[in-house]
Amino acid sequence: MAVAITTPAAYKRRTSGMKKRSSAFYGLTLMATLVGVVFLVVLMVDVVRDGWRWLDWDFITSFPSRRPVDAGIKSALFGTLWLMGFTALIAFPLGVGAAIYLQEYAPKHWAISLIKLNITNLAGVPSIVYGILGLAVFVRGMEMGRSVMAGALTMSLLILPIIIIAAQEALKAVPDSLRQASYALGATRWQTTWNVVLPQALPGVLTGNILALSRAIGETAPLIVIGALTFIAFTPTSPLDQFTVLPIQTFNWVSRPQADFQSLAAAAIIVLLVILLTMNAGAIILRNKFQRRSEG
């Protein structure tokens, strides 16, 4: 690097080389960024091209069948709705409750920081390990069998860390001055949290919940381990019924060798992606609304 004396020509050569390398690098990073984008486009086009012709009203309202022409996703769609309903009922209150405690109430104590560290670590545990836990505790231990309830409890444990972390971030973003003002008016800590902090943080909390649920909708591995059956020709009527869900039905069709079943899998994937994209769009709209309000 150390060039003590340089002529104008040599200086020009050097800087132009620098500029060339710099713009080559720019091209390289741009291309790398496009890898993900191109991959996403190819994947979408491929799935839609494979699955489009199977996608009609019959596909949505029929039960799975051994004959591809008759097969549909009714039981999987209902299973997904049941599972997600119960997962939301269990995970939302628990997760938001834990976040409120950790953010608003918990004293500074080594045990509390240990809990926080523990939650971040849980978010990194492979989902299939949650399946093993669910199999041992809910399916066998509590004898729930391969039911919607066992699945929902397993899923809740899986998404709890995501909900807690997101809700904590949302609570952290509420300015302290609001809390002080509420205390100054004589409100208790609970009144402050319930009437002042929570309404302010609500959009952020909801966004986190939606994203966590959309993660759960796509999860397959833990449900395979707890034994969600793949061939089910009825819709659940109680939380203790057996069930199947969209990703499991997709997996079942993918693993068959016949080309028709693989196209059916593509059709099920289209339905799954439409549900997911709708949920993500909802979360993004909520987030934008929230940002605009807090800026204004």
Add this chain to the structure above:
Amino acid sequence: MCALVSVGTTLGIIVVLMTETFSFFKTVPFWDFISDTQWAPKFQPQHFGILPLVSGTLLVALGACVVALPVGLATAIFMSEYAPDRLRRTLKPILEILAGIPTVVYGYFALTFITPNIVRQLNPDAAIFNAFSAALVMGIMIIPMVASLSEDAMVAVPRSLRDGAYALGGSKLQVSLRIVVPAALSGIIASFILAASRAIGETMIVTIAAGAVPNLTANPFEGVQTMTAYIAQTSLGDTPHGSIEFMTIFAVGMTLFVMTFILNIIADLVVRRYREEY
């Protein structure tokens, strides 16, 4: 109260895995588990050597990292140093969608598109189920994770450091690679480790696309079985409670849990110990 659920979950995972793993090791000596080079719980004579499953896992995870680490890092540099604000605001949601696609969809894509159209073009002898296609798709799957965590670390590098380098006549390339990347190194390395841990724990892509035969090999065009795929494929069959096969799920799960847990802890330590404070 509510927060204790998380502690309960961790304890639950550890206790459940420990109990069944201990009864597994009553039948199978620990030394056989880590030194036997065959994994064949369903055949006589039975073999319980975890090595083929671990090597399958590492082969796929390593391949995924070869794809994801350079591409993810370059994406992060582009997003944090080059991209104008508007472009970044369109690219970010696209990467988030990529990260949110269910893994069963990636598995479908690996098996029905990547294997016939890419892997078989490279090597016509490749097996239908092969490590290469699973690794490639898994690599793409973890790009957003590497990119967004690394980008966060780079954005946190103060503007003044960049301005100082530009004032000395540095080009954008020099500023990115010699100032920003070293300053954000702890965050970048942590993102690499977390991505590797994610790749080791990923299940559906390998269950669908990598195969179901435990295979001690370094050839990516052969089929391999990973630890996660073994757990999933064994759960699909009928394994009676209390049988040795049932216990293998927990022993393999324990190995998987320990590996990812250690990686996550290391990532956390790297961030804490080596973070540059500005």
